Amino acid sequence: MITLIVIGGIILVLVVIVVGVYNGLVTARNRFKNAYSQIDVQLKRRYDLIPNLVETAKGYMKHERETLEAVVTARNSAVSANQQASGNPGDPAAMKALAGAEAALTGTLGRLFALAESYPDLKANENMIQLQEELTSTENRVAFSRQAFNDAVTDFNTRCEKFPANLIAGSFGFHPAELLESTESPEERKPVKVSF
Amino acid sequence: MDFFARQDQSRKRSFYLTFLFVLAVIFVAVAVYAAVQLAFYLSMDKSGIYRNGFTWFDFKMFLLVTCITLGIITLGSLFKMLQLRKGGSYVAENLGGRRVMRLSADKDEKRLLNVVEEMAIASGVPVPQVYIMAEETGINAFAAGYTPGDAAIAVTRGCLSSLNREQLQGVIAHEFSHILNGDMRLNIRLIGFLYGIMVIAIVGRGLLRGSGRSRNKKGGGQTILLALALMVIGYVGQIFGRIIQSAVSRQREFLADASAVQYTRNPGGIAGALKIIGGFNNGSRIVSPNAHEASHLFFSMAIRSLFATHPPLDERIRRLDPGYSGHISETGAGSKTVSGDRFDASVSMMSADAAETRQTIGHITPRHVDYSARLLATLPERIRDELDDPLGATAIVCGLLLDRDPKERERQLKVMNKLAPGEVVRQLLILEKEIIRLKPVFYLPVLELAIPTLRRLSPAQIAGMKRYIQALVEADGKLTLFEFVLEKIVSHQLGMIYNHAGRQKMIKQIDPLLPQMVKLLSMLAKSGNKSVEEAKKAFTAGFEQLRAAGVTEKESMLEYVSFMEVDIALDRLVLAAPNLKRIIFNACCGCVLHDKKVSIPEAELLRATASVMDIPVPPFLFHPIKS
Numbered sequence: 001m002i003t004l005i006v007i008g009g010i011i012l013v014l015v016v017i018v019v020g021v022y023n024g025l026v027t028a029r030n031r032f033k034n035a036y037s038q039i040d041v042q043l044k045r046r047y048d049l050i051p052n053l054v055e056t057a058k059g060y061m062k063h064e065r066e067t068l069e070a071v072v073t074a075r076n077s078a079v080s081a082n083q084q085a086s087g088n089p090g091d092p093a094a095m096k097a098l099a100g101a102e103a104a105l106t107g108t109l110g111r112l113f114a115l116a117e118s119y120p121d122l123k124a125n126e127n128m129i130q131l132q133e134e135l136t137s138t139e140n141r142v143a144f145s146r147q148a149f150n151d152a153v154t155d156f157n158t159r160c161e162k163f164p165a166n167l168i169a170g171s172f173g174f175h176p177a178e179l180l181e182s183t184e185s186p187e188e189r190k191p192v193k194v195s196f
Numbered sequence: 197m198d199f200f201a202r203q204d205q206s207r208k209r210s211f212y213l214t215f216l217f218v219l220a221v222i223f224v225a226v227a228v229y230a231a232v233q234l235a236f237y238l239s240m241d242k243s244g245i246y247r248n249g250f251t252w253f254d255f256k257m258f259l260l261v262t263c264i265t266l267g268i269i270t271l272g273s274l275f276k277m278l279q280l281r282k283g284g285s286y287v288a289e290n291l292g293g294r295r296v297m298r299l300s301a302d303k304d305e306k307r308l309l310n311v312v313e314e315m316a317i318a319s320g321v322p323v324p325q326v327y328i329m330a331e332e333t334g335i336n337a338f339a340a341g342y343t344p345g346d347a348a349i350a351v352t353r354g355c356l357s358s359l360n361r362e363q364l365q366g367v368i369a370h371e372f373s374h375i376l377n378g379d380m381r382l383n384i385r386l387i388g389f390l391y392g393i394m395v396i397a398i399v400g401r402g403l404l405r406g407s408g409r410s411r412n413k414k415g416g417g418q419t420i421l422l423a424l425a426l427m428v429i430g431y432v433g434q435i436f437g438r439i440i441q442s443a444v445s446r447q448r449e450f451l452a453d454a455s456a457v458q459y460t461r462n463p464g465g466i467a468g469a470l471k472i473i474g475g476f477n478n479g480s481r482i483v484s485p486n487a488h489e490a491s492h493l494f495f496s497m498a499i500r501s502l503f504a505t506h507p508p509l510d511e512r513i514r515r516l517d518p519g520y521s522g523h524i525s526e527t528g529a530g531s532k533t534v535s536g537d538r539f540d541a542s543v544s545m546m547s548a549d550a551a552e553t554r555q556t557i558g559h560i561t562p563r564h565v566d567y568s569a570r571l572l573a574t575l576p577e578r579i580r581d582e583l584d585d586p587l588g589a590t591a592i593v594c595g596l597l598l599d600r601d602p603k604e605r606e607r608q609l610k611v612m613n614k615l616a617p618g619e620v621v622r623q624l625l626i627l628e629k630e631i632i633r634l635k636p637v638f639y640l641p642v643l644e645l646a647i648p649t650l651r652r653l654s655p656a657q658i659a660g661m662k663r664y665i666q667a668l669v670e671a672d673g674k675l676t677l678f679e680f681v682l683e684k685i686v687s688h689q690l691g692m693i694y695n696h697a698g699r700q701k702m703i704k705q706i707d708p709l710l711p712q713m714v715k716l717l718s719m720l721a722k723s724g725n726k727s728v729e730e731a732k733k734a735f736t737a738g739f740e741q742l743r744a745a746g747v748t749e750k751e752s753m754l755e756y757v758s759f760m761e762v763d764i765a766l767d768r769l770v771l772a773a774p775n776l777k778r779i780i781f782n783a784c785c786g787c788v789l790h791d792k793k794v795s796i797p798e799a800e801l802l803r804a805t806a807s808v809m810d811i812p813v814p815p816f817l818f819h820p821i822k823s
Contacts, residue, residue, distance in 0.1 A: 005264075019275070027286070034289070038586065044300075137623065141587045143618075144586060144617070144619045144620070145587070151657065155655075
């Protein structure tokens with residue numbers, strides 16, 4: 001009788017521990033998924049701005065069709081990569097694809113802006129100035145939200161690896177999530193130069 | 197009844213609830229005992245345990261079974277309650293809520309955000325996080341959280357699409373009443389208890405599954421029987437739970453309805469919302485599978501159940517209707533009438549009465565809602581949008597600390613550049629001009645609007661932000677009252693979520709807190725009065741309030757205090773019991789309002805004190821509102 005109770009007690013404690021760990025993992029997973037939605041908002045904003053940008057630039061940059069098309073293509077593939085990623089944030093393949101697509105987009109945009117330097121009329125265009133400003137600030141926001149997302153993912157991964165969660169994480173379908181790598185070049189990450 | 201009395205009452209109600217729950221648990225324990233005995237009785241012949249004879253009432257056995265049952269239920273309840281203490285956002289997400297963000301919000305969602313923010317600023321509670329249950333087409337809403345600081349308000353899609361602004365305001369006011377009346381904690385207890393009882397059923401189900409696998413072993417039969425019995429008991433226990441739930445919940449709903457009318461001076465709003473629910477196909481149904489245990493949180497019946505968590509719609513409407521006809525013309529839907537009004541920084545003093553201020557604690561008055569709506573509508577659009585973005589909010593909070601003097605500002609920005617991430621500095625530079633142009637009346641509301649957004653940052657980002665905020669404050673070598681207040685509010689409001697460990701014992705006597713009170717009062721007295729004579733008078737006025745409340749010390753002197761000392765004093769005063777908080781706050785009001793005038797610095801320090809002690813104090817109406 002006594003042994004039965006002791007065994008029952010031990011099982012109960014184990015159940016409570018397992019449920020606790022499980023719930024902890026669920027919370028941590030929800031946290032990074034929510035953090036992703038913040039990135040998602042900004043990325044979508046960025047994708048919405050790009051067609052306007054191309055439209056504005058088209059009128060001035062008649063000889064740069066290739067670059068403009070490259071921007072549009074890069075934008076479209078980034079849109080679909082983001083769709084994949086927002087459906088399943090943290091999924092390694094989706095996150096890598098998104099990071100790649102974003103890097104490509106940033107690259108082509110960079111080229112576009114570099115070319116735009118040689119078109120003074122375009123540079124002076126009100127619309128262009130505003131769009132460029134918006135894009136920069138959106139990228140800023142993406143960078144900041146990405147930090148929050150990566151922190152949340154790291155927290156989740158650490159929890160998965162810790163004892164006793166590591167014993168049950170796999171069997172309940174918790175797999176380590178992937179960070180969203182930065183798409184910025186190293187120069188961009190340097191502190192801002194403040195000039196007055 | 198004032199705010200503190202209602203808090204006290206809420207505690208008492210929790211006690212009553214616990215009593216009911218204990219009764220239910222005892223009943224469940226007896227039932228479990230009977231089930232166990234039955235299982236043994238049926239297996240007696242085979243195993244022969246009871247060779248010495250079987251009795252239906254075996255005291256030792258009873259004690260044992262009861263202890264185990266109690267243990268299971270208590271563990272289950274505690275477990276759930278601990279989970280729920282993570283805050284309202286946890287509940288909201290559990291019920292399928294999605295956070296509403298201003299940048300991605302459509303017109304309806306923006307309206308919702310506006311209504312919630314106005315109400316929050318008007319009542320002085322931290323702005324709750326706003327969620328939408330996009331899958332739900334019924335008209336419903338709820339507020340959840342452990343403290344007002346981590347509250348979340350969620351509404352269904354149906355609520356947004358079917359209600360007009362006034363009706364929505366009525367619904368939101370109803371939810372604020374739950375926050376202000378201390379119902380949220382009660383609700384968490386209820387959910388916890390219900391879950392605890394349900395664990396019995398879960399254990400039964402587990403046993404059933406376990407015994408299914410090992411069917412060929414001996415004694416499988418009675419295990420199945422026991423499992424079935426446990427399940428039945430669990431579900432019967434649920435019924436008891438629901439009875440308790442409905443008993444506690446229904447009265448709270450009437451009160452919340454009445455408060456909503458009081459807050460908006462507009463019975464038409466909430467009555468209209470209830471009428472629409474009554475005539476609506478989906479009514480207030482919630483389809484989320486988790487709605488069961490949280491059904492008493494909602495604005496209106498979320499699930500069909502034998503035991504109603506809410507009074508019948510008809511009755512609720514009838515109680516609201518009599519006041520309907522006379523007051524329609526007075527409705528203040530707020531933000532329509534705004535743009536012309538300016539909040540003039542030169543009007544930095546306003547007259548106020550200590551008694552009046554005390555009465556408004558924990559209440560929302562239509563005047564304050566109106567004031568907040570105007571204030572928020574005059575806030576530059578750009579700033580308001582940015583406040584809902586984590587990067588924007590971070591930059592703005594830093595921006596509030598920027599000096600008016602360009603040279604000082606330059607030095608501050610250099611410090612920022614060293615410590616803060618590049619994004620923040622860039623954003624700060626973009627917003628710098630707009631922020632510098634803000635009038636001082638906006639500083640506190642802007643800070644309050646930024647707090648819920650800052651909660652979206654990761655713990656590491658918050659820690660980083662606190663570091664560069666401190667550096668910004670220290671950059672110019674002097675500490676202003678506002679800087680002190682900002683640091684205090686930020687560290688209090690953002691520390692709570694990630695720092696559960698620091699729970700300390702409540703202080704129940706006022707005398708040990710006297711030195712701290714003297715420091716706080718001295719700071720308040722000096723912040724509002726230029727001359728020492730006036731400051732002394734203000735201090736005495738505050739101290740009189742303490743003496744009236746039974747402090748034994750005869751006399752005390754105005755001290756010269758540093759912000760650091762006040763900081764430490766406040767951390768200690770936070771631990772005061774609710775009835776002591778009333779005394780403390782009365783003394784503060786007495787000190788600030790001895791000359792019947794409030795200056796912005798006084799108001800800032802008073803609200804920081806209130807924020808740290810979780811007392812919802814409405815804003816001072818700095819500009820008389822023209823009607």
